Amino acid sequence: MEYQDAVCTLNTLQTNASALEQVRRERSNPQLQLQAMKGFLERSGLTVDELDHLNIIHVTGTKGKGSTCAFTEQILRSYGFRTGFYSSPHLVQVRERIRINGQPIGKELFTKYFWQVYGRLDETKDAHGGTMPAYFRFLTILAFHVFLQEKVDLAVIEVGIGGAYDCTNIIRRPWVCGISSLGIDHTQILGDTIEKIAWQKGGIFKPGVPAFTVKQPEDAMAVLKDRAKEIKCPLWVCPSMEDYQADCGPLRLGLAGQHQHSNASLALQLSHTWLQRRCLPVGDSTDWLADTEWPGRNQTLKHGAVTYFLDGAHTMRSMLACVQWFREIAAQHERNASGPVARVLLFNATGERDSAAMLKLLVPCHFDFAVFCPNITEAIASCNADQQNFNVSVENMLTRCLDNEHSWRLHNSMQDKAGSQLLIEGTLPLVPEKKTDTLVFPCILSALQWITQGRDSVLADPAKTVLPVKASIMAKAAPLCDAAEIHVLITGSLHLVGGALKHLDPASSK
Numbered sequence: 001m002e003y004q005d006a007v008c009t010l011n012t013l014q015t016n017a018s019a020l021e022q023v024r025r026e027r028s029n030p031q032l033q034l035q036a037m038k039g040f041l042e043r044s045g046l047t048v049d050e051l052d053h054l055n056i057i058h059v060t061g062t063k064g065k066g067s068t069c070a071f072t073e074q075i076l077r078s079y080g081f082r083t084g085f086y087s088s089p090h091l092v093q094v095r096e097r098i099r100i101n102g103q104p105i106g107k108e109l110f111t112k113y114f115w116q117v118y119g120r121l122d123e124t125k126d127a128h129g130g131t132m133p134a135y136f137r138f139l140t141i142l143a144f145h146v147f148l149q150e151k152v153d154l155a156v157i158e159v160g161i162g163g164a165y166d167c168t169n170i171i172r173r174p175w176v177c178g179i180s181s182l183g184i185d186h187t188q189i190l191g192d193t194i195e196k197i198a199w200q201k202g203g204i205f206k207p208g209v210p211a212f213t214v215k216q217p218e219d220a221m222a223v224l225k226d227r228a229k230e231i232k233c234p235l236w237v238c239p240s241m242e243d244y245q246a247d248c249g250p251l252r253l254g255l256a257g258q259h260q261h262s263n264a265s266l267a268l269q270l271s272h273t274w275l276q277r278r279c280l281p282v283g284d285s286t287d288w289l290a291d292t293e294w295p296g297r298n299q300t301l302k303h304g305a306v307t308y309f310l311d312g313a314h315t316m317r318s319m320l321a322c323v324q325w326f327r328e329i330a331a332q333h334e335r336n337a338s339g340p341v342a343r344v345l346l347f348n349a350t351g352e353r354d355s356a357a358m359l360k361l362l363v364p365c366h367f368d369f370a371v372f373c374p375n376i377t378e379a380i381a382s383c384n385a386d387q388q389n390f391n392v393s394v395e396n397m398l399t400r401c402l403d404n405e406h407s408w409r410l411h412n413s414m415q416d417k418a419g420s421q422l423l424i425e426g427t428l429p430l431v432p433e434k435k436t437d438t439l440v441f442p443c444i445l446s447a448l449q450w451i452t453q454g455r456d457s458v459l460a461d462p463a464k465t466v467l468p469v470k471a472s473i474m475a476k477a478a479p480l481c482d483a484a485e486i487h488v489l490i491t492g493s494l495h496l497v498g499g500a501l502k503h504l505d506p507a508s509s510k
Contacts, residue, residue: 003107006114007094013135030165037140037167040133043124044117044141046148052173054084054147055278057270060159060166060201061180063318064214064263067255068180069156070294071267074254076154076274077102078288084147084155086168088136091296091498092508098143100150102293113146136160137167154274162190164203176273177204177233178266179213181259182220183317188352194220202227210277211235212269214262238265244286254292256300256329259321264289296497298325301504303456306486307333308504312494314349319358319491326365326489339484344369344451345436346500347404349492355400356407358492363411365489368479370408371447372401372440375495377502379443379467398442405438412436437476442467444499451488453480458504 026032038048057072059065066087073085085099095110105113117138125132133141140160147155154175159166179201182194190200198220205211211233213224221237228235241251241261253260268285275282301308309329313322334341345367349355374397441447445459446467454460480486490500501508 003095003111006111006118009118010094010114010135010138013132013138033165033167034170037133037137037170039128040121040137041141041144041170043128044120044145046141046144048170048172050148051144051171054144054152055154055274056171056174057154057156057176057178057274058159058168058171058174058204059156059178059180059266059270060163060204061178061214062183062185062197062201063315063321064180064259064266065158065178067260067292067294067297068178068263068266068270069158070255071253071264071289071292072178072270073099073102073156074292075267075271075285075288076156078285078291079275079280079283081153082151084143084150084152085158086140086143086147086155087158088139088160089494089498091494092502092505094139097139098146100146100152105146109146113142113149117142117145140167159201159204161186162197162200162203164200166204169204172206174204174206174209175277176270177206177209177211178270179204179211179216179224180263180266181214181317182216183315185315185353186351195223198223199227202231205231205233205235207232209233210273212238212266212273214238214266215240236269238262238269241265244268251286252290254290255294256298257321257325259318260298295505295508296494296501298322300329303458303504305484306452306456306488308500309487309489310497310500311489311491312497313491314353314358314493316354316357316361319361322489322491323361323365326491330365330487330489333485333487337485340482341485341487342369342480342483343367344371344480344486344488346371346373346447346451346488346490346496347408347492348373348375348401348496349404350375350397350400350495355404355492356411359404359407360411362489362491367436367489369451369476370405370436370438371451372404372408372438373442373444373447373496374398374401375493375499376443377499378445378465398440401440405440408436408438439473439476444496445503448488448500448503450477451480452486453477455486456504458506461506464503 059069069085069087073083077083083101086097088097090096096104098105121132157168159168163169182198182201190197194217202224205228211228215237244251253264271285272282296310296312299310309326311322313319345362349358448459449466450469452459490497
C-alpha cells in the first residue's frame with residue numbers, strides 16, 4: 001500500500017459519520033472522551049500501562065506549546081537520547097506530526113505503522129457498533145504505537161486542544177508537564193474566559209508529577225495553582241531568560257521573536273527536570289536552543305527579490321507577537337534593499353476566530369496589497385491528500401475570504417477618515433494617503449503567483465499551472481513589478497502557512 005493510500009484512508013476519519021456522531025455526543029459529556037480513547041487504544045492492541053514506558057513530557061498551552069516542545073526535543077536529542085515528538089497540526093505532510101529524532105517519520109514507516117493500527121481498529125469495529133476513532137484520536141494512537149515500536153528513550157507529547165479531556169490526556173504517568181502562555185482560543189470547546197481555559201489546561205497535572213508554567217495572567221495563574229493543589233501536583237513558575245543569561249551570557253534561540261524567550265525557559269525547565277528525575281547529570285543546555293527549528297513560526301525565506309515572512313499566528317496574542325516580529329525584521333530587510341519595497345499581506349483565518357480583530361492589528365504594518373485566499377493549495381486538483389480538509393466546504397472558505405477582505409477595507413477606510421481631518425481646502429494633503437489594494441484568489445498558488453509576478457523562480461516552475469487572471473487584476477500589479485523587492489507576510493492560519501510552504505519549499509513535499 002502506498003503512502004497516499006494511507007493518507008486518503010486516514011482522511012475518511014475526518015468525515016466518518018460515526019466519528020462525527022462521537023464528537024457530538026461527547027461535547028455534552030467530556031468525560032466520555034477519555035473513556036472512548038481508552039477503548040480505541042485497547043482495540044489497537046495497546047494498553048495505558050504501556051504508555052508509562054515512553055517517559056513522556058506532556059505540554060499544553062494556548063500559544064507556544066509547539067515551539068516549547070521543539071526546544072525541549074532539541075535539548076534532549078542533543079544529550080544523545082532517541083526522541084519521539086508528537087505535535088499538530090502538520091504544515092505540508094501529515095507525517096510531520098510524528099517525529100523520531102526531530103525528523104518526520106519516513107513515508108514507508110508511516111504507511112507500515114498506519115495499516116497495522118488501522119487494520120486492528122477496522123477488524124474490531126463490528127463488535128463496537130461500527131465505530132472508528134476520529135482523525136486526531138487515530139493519529140494520537142498511531143504516534144504512541146510508533147514510539148513504542150521504534151523504542152524511543154522519551155516522547156514529547158503536545159496536547160491537541162485544552163488538556164483535561166484532550167485525547168493525549170490518557171497518559172497517566174508523564175515525567176514532567178508544562179503549560180505555555182494561556183489566552184483565549186477554541187472557546188466553543190474550552191469556555192469563553194481565561195479561568196475556564198486555565199482549568200482545562202491544568203487538567204494535564206498528575207499527582208506527584210512536577211509541572212512548570214510560564215508567567216500567566218493573574219486570573220489564569222490562580223486557577224492553575226488551585227488545580228495543582230487539588231491534584232497534588234507540585235507547580236513552579238519558570239524564571240525569565242535574563243536569569244539564565246546571568247550564568248551563561250546572552251542566549252541565541254533558533255526561533256525568532258521575543259515571545260520565544262518564555263517558551264525556551266519552559267523547555268529548559270522541562271528537559272532539566274526530566275534529566276534529574278532519571279538521575280542523569282544536567283549540563284549547560286542553553287547552546288542547543290540555537291539549533292532548534294520549527295517551520296511556519298516566525299520563519300523567513302528569501303527567494304531572490306521576494307522575501308516571505310511566515311507565521312501561523314491565529315489568536316489575538318499570537319498576532320500581536322507576529323506584528324511586533326514582522327515590523328522589526330521587515331524594517332531590517334528594507335534597510336538592506338537596493339530600492340523601493342512593496343509590502344504584501346497574504347491572510348486567511350478559519351474556525352470561530354475573530355479575523356476582523358486580527359486584521360485590525362495588522363493595519364499599522366502599512367501593506368501595499370492585502371491578498372486573501374482559502375487554505376486550498378491549488379485550484380487545479382492534484383493528488384495532495386495531506387492537505388485535504390473535508391470538514392469545511394469550499395463555498396464556506398471563499399465566503400470567509402470575502403468577509404476578511406470586507407473587514408480589511410473597513411479598517412482602512414476608518415484610517416482614511418482620521419487622516420482627512422488634516423486636509424486643508426485647496427491645498428495638498430499634509431499626510432500622503434496610503435490605500436491598500438485588496439484581492440481574493442481561489443487558492444494559495446494563484447495568490448502567490450500574482451504577488452510574485454514571475455520574480456520567484458521556485459513558483460515560476462513550468463510544472464506549476466498558472467491560472468489565468470483578468471486584465472484588470474494584472475494592471476493592479478504594476479507596483480509589484482516596479483519594486484526592487486517584494487516582502488510578503490503570510491499569517492492568520494497554520495494551514496495557510498503550510499500550503500504556502502508546500503509551494504515555496506518543494507523539499508517539504510518529498
